[in-house]
Amino acid sequence: MNNDDDIRNRLMLNAALLHAIAEEGNFSRAAQAVGLEQSAVSHRIKSLETALGIRLFERTTRRILPTEAGRIVSDAARRCQEIWSSALMHIADVKTSRTLRLSVSSSVTMKWVVPALQRAQAAGLDLVVDVEDRLVDLHAGEAKAAVRYGPGPYPGFHAEALLPAYLVPVARPGLLQGDLTPDAGAVGPPLLADRSALTDGTGYTWEEYFKGRNWPHAPAKTVNTFARADLAIQAAIGGMGIALGRTLLIENDIEAGFLEVVGKPVPAKSKYWLVTTAATADTEGYRDLRDWIASEAATARRQHEQLFSRT
Numbered sequence: 001m002n003n004d005d006d007i008r009n010r011l012m013l014n015a016a017l018l019h020a021i022a023e024e025g026n027f028s029r030a031a032q033a034v035g036l037e038q039s040a041v042s043h044r045i046k047s048l049e050t051a052l053g054i055r056l057f058e059r060t061t062r063r064i065l066p067t068e069a070g071r072i073v074s075d076a077a078r079r080c081q082e083i084w085s086s087a088l089m090h091i092a093d094v095k096t097s098r099t100l101r102l103s104v105s106s107s108v109t110m111k112w113v114v115p116a117l118q119r120a121q122a123a124g125l126d127l128v129v130d131v132e133d134r135l136v137d138l139h140a141g142e143a144k145a146a147v148r149y150g151p152g153p154y155p156g157f158h159a160e161a162l163l164p165a166y167l168v169p170v171a172r173p174g175l176l177q178g179d180l181t182p183d184a185g186a187v188g189p190p191l192l193a194d195r196s197a198l199t200d201g202t203g204y205t206w207e208e209y210f211k212g213r214n215w216p217h218a219p220a221k222t223v224n225t226f227a228r229a230d231l232a233i234q235a236a237i238g239g240m241g242i243a244l245g246r247t248l249l250i251e252n253d254i255e256a257g258f259l260e261v262v263g264k265p266v267p268a269k270s271k272y273w274l275v276t277t278a279a280t281a282d283t284e285g286y287r288d289l290r291d292w293i294a295s296e297a298a299t300a301r302r303q304h305e306q307l308f309s310r311t
Contacts, residue, residue: 006051007051007052010047010048010051011073011076012080014044014048014077015076015077015080015081016034016077016081017030017034017036017041017044017045017077018056018074019074019077019078019080020034021041021045022066022077022078025063025064026063026064027041027042027045027064030064045057052069054067054069055067055069055070056070056073057070086142099126099128100125100126100127100128100144100145100285100286100288100289101128101130101142101143101144101145102127102128102129102130102143102144102145102146102147102289103136103138103142103143103145103146104129104130104131104146104147105131105132105133105148105149105228106132106133106228106230107194107229107230107233107249108147108149108248108249108272109129109131110230111230111233111248111249111252111253112248112249112252112296112300113129113147115252116296117129119292119296120292123288123295124288125289127289132146133196133228135148138157138275138276138277138280139277144276144289145274145275145276145280145286145289146274146275146276147273147274147275147293148272148273149165149202149204149246149270149271149272150200150201150270150271150273151201151202151203151269151270151271152270152271154273154275157276157277158275158276158277158278158280158281159273159274159275160273160274160275160290161271161272161273162271162273162274162297163248163272163297163300164247164267164271165246165247165248165268165270165271166246166247166265166266166267166268166304166308167204167208167209167244167246167265167266167267168244168245168246168247168250168261168263168265169242169243169244169245169261169262169263170233170236170242170243170245170250170253170259170260170261170262171189171241171243171260171262172237172238172258172260173257173259173260175239175241175242175262176188176189176242176262179262179263179264180242180262180263182210182213182215182216188242189241189242190223190224190240190241190242191206191224191241191242192223192224192225192226192232192235192236192241192242192243192244193206193223193224193225193226193232193243194225194227194228194229194231194232194244195225195226195227196228198225202269202270203269203270204229204246204270206223206244208268208269209244209263213263213264213266224240224241229249230249232244233245233249233250233253233259237253237258237259242262243259245259246268247265247300247304247308248272248300251300251303251304254307255307261307265308272297274289274290274293
């Protein structure tokens with residue numbers, strides 16, 4: 001074992017202690033947090049500092065303060081603790097075969113999954129919803145499955161198409177007199193959109209909507225963007241402008257009278273998918289999840305027909 005390996009092993013063994021010292025700012029409280037004698041804490045830190053050849057903490061009469069090197073190792077220790085906490089959480093999921101960890105974007109969670117959770121419980125699903133706007137690593141076990149919005153079909157995964165999607169302009173009732181027109185980018189209320197969709201390849205943009213309507217120019221200066229689709233939709237509910245809605249995110253708000261459709265729906269190039277690994281797809285728990293989501297998707301289709309067939 002070379003010297004770097006020895007130091008790395010020492011840092012790993014003392015990750016919990018380093019994190020506790022950074023959090024507590026005191027050797028005595030850190031010792032209590034990790035179940036050590038204070039003298040053992042002092043000895044371990046001195047040993048680490050000797051091995052690294054640099055001071056990690058400045059000792060004052062009132063508080064222990066990390067040096068620059070101390071901040072570096074303490075931050076690494078914190079991330080190490082988070083990784084192991086996540087690993088233990090996933091191990092608990094594996095031990096409980098009925099527990100299913102489903103990764104869903106924040107917008108789809110707020111507008112579709114949360115209203116349906118009670119029905120998931122009634123169906124007997126032990127469902128844990130991870131709200132993640134990033135693409136989780138399903139092969140690494142960060143989640144059992146994920147609902148994704150995109151063009152698909154996600155090579156290397158088991159992917160099942162759930163629903164097609166439509167782009168639908170929506171606004172607070174009464175905000176717009178009549179429907180959206182081709183000059184919406186220049187006159188009338190501001191257009192609201194999801195900022196991330198400009199770069200994620202899903203085509204969830206006003207440019208795609210205008211193209212779908214065969215209108216020659218997409219709006220430019222009058223589009224106000226938000227970090228998430230549900231925030232843009234919420235802004236529309238508040239009367240801030242016209243949001244580019246997307247099916248599955250707007251139906252409940254339309255039925256509740258918070259929004260109204262102000263333009264013809266346009267088929268989107270992306271759709272909703274249920275994605276998992278090939279190994280998970282063969283499990284009974286995943287099949288239960290798929291059956292429940294398929295039932296919810298069928299309900300959503302009926303909503304689409306009722307709300308948009310007359311548009």
